[in-house]
Amino acid sequence: MYWKETMRQMNDIGIGSLVIVGIISIFIGAVTAVQFSYQLQGGFIPDYYIGYIVRDSTIIEMAPTITCLVLAGKVGSNMAAEIGGMRQKEHIDAMEIMGVNTAAYLILPKLIAAVVVIPMLVFLAAFVSIIGGYLASVPTGIITDTDYVRGLRSFFDSYNIFMMFVKAVVFAFLLTSISCYQGYYVKGGSIELGQASTQAVVLSDILILFADYLIALLLTS
Amino acid sequence: MIKVENIKKSFGKVEVLQGISCNFLPGKTNLIIGRSGAGKTVLLKILVGLFTPTAGKVWYNDTDFFQLNKAQRRAIRMDVGMLFQGSALFDSLTVEQNIRFPLDMFTNKTKKEKLMRVNDCLARVNLDGSNDKFPSEISGGMQKRVGIARSIVLEPKYLFCDEPNSGLDPKTSIVIDELIKSITIENNITTVINTHDMNSVMEIGDNIALLYKGELVWQGNKDEVLDTDNQILQDFIFASPFLQRLRSAALAK
Ligand SMILES: Nc1ncnc2c1ncn2[C@@H]1O[C@H](COP(=O)(O)OP(=O)(O)OP(=O)(O)O)[C@@H](O)[C@H]1O
Ligand SMILES: [Mg+2]
Numbered sequence: 001m002y003w004k005e006t007m008r009q010m011n012d013i014g015i016g017s018l019v020i021v022g023i024i025s026i027f028i029g030a031v032t033a034v035q036f037s038y039q040l041q042g043g044f045i046p047d048y049y050i051g052y053i054v055r056d057s058t059i060i061e062m063a064p065t066i067t068c069l070v071l072a073g074k075v076g077s078n079m080a081a082e083i084g085g086m087r088q089k090e091h092i093d094a095m096e097i098m099g100v101n102t103a104a105y106l107i108l109p110k111l112i113a114a115v116v117v118i119p120m121l122v123f124l125a126a127f128v129s130i131i132g133g134y135l136a137s138v139p140t141g142i143i144t145d146t147d148y149v150r151g152l153r154s155f156f157d158s159y160n161i162f163m164m165f166v167k168a169v170v171f172a173f174l175l176t177s178i179s180c181y182q183g184y185y186v187k188g189g190s191i192e193l194g195q196a197s198t199q200a201v202v203l204s205d206i207l208i209l210f211a212d213y214l215i216a217l218l219l220t221s
Numbered sequence: 222m223i224k225v226e227n228i229k230k231s232f233g234k235v236e237v238l239q240g241i242s243c244n245f246l247p248g249k250t251n252l253i254i255g256r257s258g259a260g261k262t263v264l265l266k267i268l269v270g271l272f273t274p275t276a277g278k279v280w281y282n283d284t285d286f287f288q289l290n291k292a293q294r295r296a297i298r299m300d301v302g303m304l305f306q307g308s309a310l311f312d313s314l315t316v317e318q319n320i321r322f323p324l325d326m327f328t329n330k331t332k333k334e335k336l337m338r339v340n341d342c343l344a345r346v347n348l349d350g351s352n353d354k355f356p357s358e359i360s361g362g363m364q365k366r367v368g369i370a371r372s373i374v375l376e377p378k379y380l381f382c383d384e385p386n387s388g389l390d391p392k393t394s395i396v397i398d399e400l401i402k403s404i405t406i407e408n409n410i411t412t413v414i415n416t417h418d419m420n421s422v423m424e425i426g427d428n429i430a431l432l433y434k435g436e437l438v439w440q441g442n443k444d445e446v447l448d449t450d451n452q453i454l455q456d457f458i459f460a461s462p463f464l465q466r467l468r469s470a471a472l473a474k
Contacts, residue, residue: 089309
């Protein structure tokens with residue numbers, strides 16, 4: 001029962017978010033490339049640095065953070081509303097009476113699914129961003145194909161990938177647990193349900209950014 | 222048997238239950254009656270542990286329910302079925318999935334065995350063949366019956382029904398009352414029913430507790446109802462002028 005529910009959640013979170021994550025990532029990569037090339041103009045830094053910067057800034061910061069901020073809005077608010085609705089319609093009480101451990105049954109599958117699937121989405125986001133950077137800089141003549149690829153291959157440090165996954169897992173955990181908590185303890189009626197859902201997103205976003213800062217301090221010191 | 226001892230419950234400053242003590246017996250349909258707002262639902266929710274009383278005890282046989290930890294409460298709840306006032310069916314699941322839900326959670330039966338059990342329960346509430354409908358596609362009375370089917374699917378030892386026949390036509394009400402009564406007797410269940418339906422009181426009132434503004438003011442069975450001189454009970458039962466006339470006529474004879 002738990003297993004089936006976890007698979008359903010993975011599908012909802014993963015497949016359901018592919019399009020939005022893809023679109024956002026393309027633009028993040030593209031904007032990073034264009035902005036950085038603007039800052040390079042007339043300087044002494046070689047052009048191929050564009051590829052290098054796009055790669056590292058997306059892997060370290062953009063992909064995990066922006067993806068998870070967006071997912072807090074999409075997945076988090078959805079979780080809060082779903083669980084909150086069940087609380088208000090006495091579904092959770094009904095399950096409790098049956099002897100179901102409702103906190104575990106309702107939250108655990110979501111948590112597991114998110115912690116597994118969101119890092120994959122983040123990895124995908126980083127990959128798509130790099131393609132986005134390519135599309136924005138090579139066909140438009142900002143730099144050549146060879147320079148971009150040379151940049152991508154320069155100064156590569158696999159530690160950054162590790163950092164990306166640490167962030168992704170922590171953010172996924174935060175946004176799921178906060179959103180589920182907001183839904184599980186909702187009181188009142190539809191206004192309170194709306195507030196809980198908003199609260200889930202706002203709190204998740206703030207804590208994600210705060211955790212981002214902490215992880216940056218810890219993992220780069 | 223379920224025994225409640227001096228149960229009190231306050232929400233903020235309002236004391237909704239003011240020291241209720243009574244017994245609910247196995248194999249009997251135990252009724253909690255009282256006017257709207259008397260505290261019936263609150264008492265029922267305390268019996269199953271959805272609310273914690275401000276004071277007092279609930280005994281399931283020799284077990285003090287509120288002394289138990291969460292896991293131990295869950296163990297008792299495996300033997301509990303409950304019909305909510307609003308049915309509380311899972312609205313994104315079909316009728317069949319709703320009734321199968323407890324089976325999926327707690328048994329290792331095969332698909333076929335589960336389906337057989339679900340169909341048995343559906344037949345028991347006269348809803349054969351409604352397996353694939355969604356709760357939003359059936360009437361309120363049918364939802365109640367699905368709720369009953371779901372609450373008996375694991376063969377509970379304790380059954381709690383919050384107004385099983387509110388909003389139902391008199392015929393369907395009687396069908397549901399009889400259904401609950403026969404399930405109770407067949408399986409020697411301790412059944413507790415909240416109601417303000419007079420037909421239910423007179424048909425299935427084995428053991429009746431009358432709540433009035435959070436107090437237990439009368440206890441007895443359906444035969445004792447008619448010759449009571451308790452004013453609150455009389456006012457409650459013979460609420461309409463029509464019933465009052467009937468009663469005077471009967472007494473005159
Ligand atoms: N969660 C709650 N918070 C505050 N007050 C509550 C709560 N639940 C019930 N009450 C109050 O407790 C009193 C008894 O309510 P209860 O729902 O038990 O009535 P009832 O006898 O079931 O009535 P009805 O027949 O209309 O269902 C009411 O005055 C109600 O306002
Ligand atoms: Mg009620």
